[in-house]
Amino acid sequence: MSEQGGRLPESGSALVIFTDVRGFSKWSEANEVFVNLRAFIDGFMAILRGRFKAPGYEILSRGDGALIYSPIDNDLTRIEVSRLLARTLTSIRQIEQDFQRHCGEFGRRVGHGADLKLGWGVVRGRVIYVGSDLAGHNVNKCARLCSEARPYGIVIDRDDFPDQPKAPAVVPQVRLVRSMGEVRVWVTQEIASQFVPRERLRETPEVHVAGTCFIEDSQGRIRLLVARRGMQRRLFPGLLEGCGGQLRRSETFADGIRRHFRQELGLDVQVLEDLHLFYAIREPGEPLIPGIRFLCKRVSNREPASANHSELRWISEEEFMDLSDDEFVGNLKTR
Structure with missing residues (x-):
């Protein structure tokens, strides 16, 4: 997927996932946390690699979060799209369980609590491969949806994944996403129960x-x-x-x-x-x-x-x- 012979970056369809740690910035200011941040981040990345380990997945660190992607066929059937989302959500649930154990173990080891949660954005569509990294509209949209996942939880592009997943429980919403206008999404209950002010x-x-x-x-x-x-x-x-x-x-x-x-x-x-x-x-x-x-x-x-x-x-x-x-x-x- 790297550039060869001066050609433009190769493009294709991909599953794109963004995740980051909610509450990280304030929590990391504590002295006992700051000196151990590398171990915490390394442990988090190891969890992601352990759950998204199938061939084709790439995981790129983004500070207190990560970009995860995998190439997919351009013409998936609707059933295949639903199965792709179901597998992705299963991996996310497993990661969240692993992450809670990681936070507990880290807190006990350094003597400072780690009451942290994860936010997620999930899309699929055309992307540009730039070396091992990604670029394009769908990458930006996924990052924006991850930002909408507050206080924590999952935001899924509903146009990319039209069938409502069976688990976890999600509800349909329309969010006005910065620089992108209205986006139809599935959101998990933690987000759906949060009031989004008209402002x-x-x-x-x-x-x-x-x-x-x-x-x-x-x-x-x-x-x-x-x-x-x-x-x-x-x-x-x-x-x-x-x-x-x-x-x-x-x-x-x-x-x-x-x-x-x-x-x-x-x-x-x-x-x-x-x-x-x-x-x-x-x-x-x-x-x-x-x-x-x-x-x-x-x-x-x-x-x-x-x-x-x-x-x-x-x-x-x-x-x-x-x-x-x-x-x-x-x-x-x-x-």
Whole structure:
């Protein structure tokens, strides 16, 4: 795979994996750790080489992480792609178990804890071989996906691996990746449960859509869904809202509302497009964001669930009116 006779680097298809150690920089500042870092890194690299040892795999050190790759056929069948991902994830699980043992043994030996985790990015596609190294769009994308794997866990390019793996458990997301735009991914639960603030997912220009969802109970009474934002949220912590967020480019208002309800609350809703009003988000130091709010009806019996809200409940119209205006985001109640 090296250059020969001045030719351009050879290109081909490859499985590309990036991994790095989460929490490494701060942890390595301790004196007893710093003087033993070489042994720690060498042990980590030995674990990677032990699990990715099949012919064709190359492992390149990247500081506290590594680039791992293996050439693959250009025209894999869908079944072969699924099997490739399954083998890769099995190796990753084994490495994570080995890595935890390595951290424990290192901590006991040097007298300083090593509570560290691994982040992973996985893609496949065309690359350029430069000696024993790689270059190209897919290499950059894999590094970006590894950076998205926070606090730790695995991010997999969903366009490269369209079939959902059976293990570990993953969920589909769309991440706005720096310099690459929207990327469809599979993410493991550690990442899926982490709230990604809209500041990291901002479209340009930014337009919001929101929905207020209702159901009819067994006695024909209307109940509205209110969601209390978690206290960790930078904007409007602890206040009540419906559901919504940014509208994607070329996405209709109704499609945006349905997407947010599915992704944020696990609900399928019917958007009553004739019932809408305009609003604006105004915050000091933030750009003014226009929005449209719609009335929505739940179309299944599924109950809402969210890791990013401290409270979700269906309330009557009377309960809704009794709540103070100050408990709501913006002018949600008064409008």
